[in-house]
Amino acid sequence: MPKKYYLDCNAHLPMCEKAQRAYTEYQNSPAGYGHPSSPSFIGRLAATALETSRKRIAELLGAKSPNQIIFTSTCTQACEWGFNIFHSRAQKAGKILKCSPLEHPAIKYILDKTPHSLLNVTNNGVINEITNDDDYVICLHVQNEIGTIQPLENLRGFVFSDMCQSIGKIPVNLSNMNVDLAVFGAHKFGGPASVGILYFKDPSWWIPLGDGSRYFFDRAGTPDVASIVATTAALEDSLDNMSNNINNMNAFQKKIEKIFINNKIEVISNNVRRVPNTTFIKIPKFALNLLVSLFEQEIYVGIGSACGTKHSGPSPLMLAMGKDGGPGDFIRISTHGQYDEHDAEYIGKIIVEKINDIWRKNYVAK
Numbered sequence: 001m002p003k004k005y006y007l008d009c010n011a012h013l014p015m016c017e018k019a020q021r022a023y024t025e026y027q028n029s030p031a032g033y034g035h036p037s038s039p040s041f042i043g044r045l046a047a048t049a050l051e052t053s054r055k056r057i058a059e060l061l062g063a064k065s066p067n068q069i070i071f072t073s074t075c076t077q078a079c080e081w082g083f084n085i086f087h088s089r090a091q092k093a094g095k096i097l098k099c100s101p102l103e104h105p106a107i108k109y110i111l112d113k114t115p116h117s118l119l120n121v122t123n124n125g126v127i128n129e130i131t132n133d134d135d136y137v138i139c140l141h142v143q144n145e146i147g148t149i150q151p152l153e154n155l156r157g158f159v160f161s162d163m164c165q166s167i168g169k170i171p172v173n174l175s176n177m178n179v180d181l182a183v184f185g186a187h188k189f190g191g192p193a194s195v196g197i198l199y200f201k202d203p204s205w206w207i208p209l210g211d212g213s214r215y216f217f218d219r220a221g222t223p224d225v226a227s228i229v230a231t232t233a234a235l236e237d238s239l240d241n242m243s244n245n246i247n248n249m250n251a252f253q254k255k256i257e258k259i260f261i262n263n264k265i266e267v268i269s270n271n272v273r274r275v276p277n278t279t280f281i282k283i284p285k286f287a288l289n290l291l292v293s294l295f296e297q298e299i300y301v302g303i304g305s306a307c308g309t310k311h312s313g314p315s316p317l318m319l320a321m322g323k324d325g326g327p328g329d330f331i332r333i334s335t336h337g338q339y340d341e342h343d344a345e346y347i348g349k350i351i352v353e354k355i356n357d358i359w360r361k362n363y364v365a366k
């Protein structure tokens, strides 16, 4: 039986064992019956679990205080909420937003409806502009499709950063970074898909998203404490294993990209600073054929941003980088540190064989 290879980790990771255990233990404990806004004894237990999680997550992300962290439903909601806050502050200051053209659809689709100017980007997908002290800048940290790491240190002024793809791949310490607002999604680091995190350098920036009652400044409605507890466990697990995982990611990436390059397969942005878990290759016209043909070998790859798969026509990311190509032209291979260079060798060879087969069937045979 061939081993299964799950290579779409930038789209989603299942909950890690530690997170699953934390979730179940919490649910089965007395606190699992409590509503954290309730003054009852079990309500206080639930509130304590929630505040312990907030404190631990703040520490792990390098925030100075738990009050800088609020919980949302999904990273997309954190993006929308952070965007509204940031945009309203820019408007009050009479400034037009300056934005990276590399944003994930969670921000890009809102940006499309908002006046903004675009930051300069190289044809390798890296922002190359130094902003001013009074600018309002939106720029993601790690680009989700090609994995490029953006030089946030060059962005002066106020910065809102989508850091959803950073955890477990590069160190993050919010207090040492020039970010005023940042967002994260728990399922990108082995937590549940239902938890997003919004970080505020200055918690007084908070304004509500939606009406209705809420606990603390979190999203409205009853908090999902079990999922937040599981998110804490997943974050601990991801950071505890980060250096080991990064070694595996590096070995895997180096090996598989060498195989691709030796076989004249274009690896996008391979010569700039990227996270070690992401490889984006160009397979003009036949990316979907390749993706489907790899199912036979139980190799599961992705095609760019899973949330952008409804999009047809040229890829906005490639357009921004001055390159050709749409959703049917690229394959994304993203790992979580679970595979090594031997796996990369096996997968790389299969991908090359499959591409050769597809080419033979579609061109040579005709």
Ligand SMILES: Cc1ncc(COP(=O)(O)O)c(C=O)c1O
Binding pocket: 010, 011, 074, 075, 076, 077, 079, 104, 106, 140, 142, 143, 144, 162, 164, 165, 185, 187, 193, 305, 306, 307
């Ligand atoms: C960079 C980035 N931002 C935001 C999101 C949205 O996350 P979610 O779908 O969990 O809300 C994703 C998910 O792919 C992402 O990669």
